[in-house]
Amino acid sequence: MRKIISLLFVLLVSTTLVYAQAHYSEVNQLGGSVNIADVDQTGTGQWSRINQNGEGNNADVNQTDMEHISKIKQNADFNIATIDQTGEYNQSQVIQVGNGGNNADIIQTNHDNYSWARQNGLNNEVDVFQDGTYADSRIEQIGDVNRAGVNQHSYMNSSEILQDGDNNQADVLQGGFLSGFLTSNIEVFKDDNVQNVNQGGFLGNNLTSDIYVHGSGNLVDVYQRGAFNYSSVDQGYSAWSNSDFNQAYVDQFGIGHESYIWQDDDDNTAMVYQNGGYFPGPSGNYSEIDQWGDDNNATVAQLGDFNTSYVNQGESYVQDGDLNSIVVLQIGGGNWSDAFQYGDNNSADVTQFGIANYSYLDAEGNHNIAHVYQDGFSHESYLYQPGNYNTANVTQFGVDHYSTVFQDGDGDLVNVTQSP
Secondary structure (H helix, E strand, O other), X not given: OHHHHHHHHHHHHOOOEEEOOOOOEEEEEEOOOOOEEEEEEXXXXXXXXXXXXXXXXXXXXXXXXXXXXXXXXXXOOOOEEXXXXXXXXXXXXXXXXXXXXXXXXEEEEOOOOEEEEEEEEOOOEEEEEEEOOOOEEEEEEEEOOOEEXXXXXXXXXXXXXXXXEOOOEEEEEEOOOOOOOOEEEEEEEOOOOEEEEEEOOOOOEOOEEEEEEEOEOOEEEEEEEEEOOEEEEEEOOOOOOOOEOOEEEEEEEEEOOEEEEEXXXXXXXXXXXXXXXXXXXXXXXXXXXXXXXXXXXXXXXXEEEOOEEEEEEOOEOEOOOEOOEEEEEEEEEOOEEEEEEOOOOOEEEEEEEEEOOEEEEEXXXXXXXEEEEEEEEOOEEEEEEOOEOOEEEEEEEEEOOEEEEEOOOEOOEEEEEEOO
């Protein structure tokens, strides 16, 4: 009787439209304007709570069958929240706090899904669609023209997005058929950042992506498909770091890939492409790029089986080395490349075809150029440039060649060519 009187009281003091069906529903619309709440519940154990305060708000909850829980709280300004839950054990909560045109849309279907969204600011938007088993999503946006979207299908998926700042955008789409244990975690503070993660599909398994960006003007794009892939991008992850204009692209396709990119401060660009494909035999490509200087650029492309590449332009979380560039291309099986640049204005490119080739490059001077090309089987190249304005060209064909180049002077030119 108390619930019926409360519902009549809401209809008398507000211009809003309220429709609710039992299994415990509480609608509190406090204040005037054109707030609308619509709750439709069918099944067991469901309950819904809607609190709206302000102008132009709209809330819509539709729950069918077992044990759903839905909470919507909206204060002020043009907010719209829609929750549609069908299935079992689902929970969802949306909180939107004023001063903007916030929008939230959450749809969960079937098993054990949980979603949480919180928006504070202006022009924020949240999209969560979860279909499958064990899916979990959490989105919190505090600040300006942010947008976050999560689309999860099937199998133990989990996504967590936290954005605090200006003009941020995060999009995560995780897998379909046989996608396995997908997990994505994005954390962004401030300024113009864009992150996109697309993980898995057919035969996808155990994919994980971690992105931490604290800074300005960053853009990260990660695409993963296959099995056992893991990617982590950290662009100046510290509260005191500027992390300016960094970009990172990671594209992984196949099985057994790993990629780490760490960039700290100014104008750095890193790009990793690894393609093992669905070919017979092992495919265990691995790439790691560390850049801690200014205006650095690194590119790694690996195709084939169990290739390894490591690029480091700097020594520590101190700016060390400006305007350096490293390009590594490895196609084949068992190739391995290490490249280090600690000076300024150095340029290096490494290309390896074949099987079991190894390249080591260390440039501690300034304005050095290094070219390494190895095609065949079981080649080794070691190139050291502690001097300045040096150029080294190493070319090896055939089987089982070995080269060591050491340039500690200035303005030297070395050409090494070895073939059968």
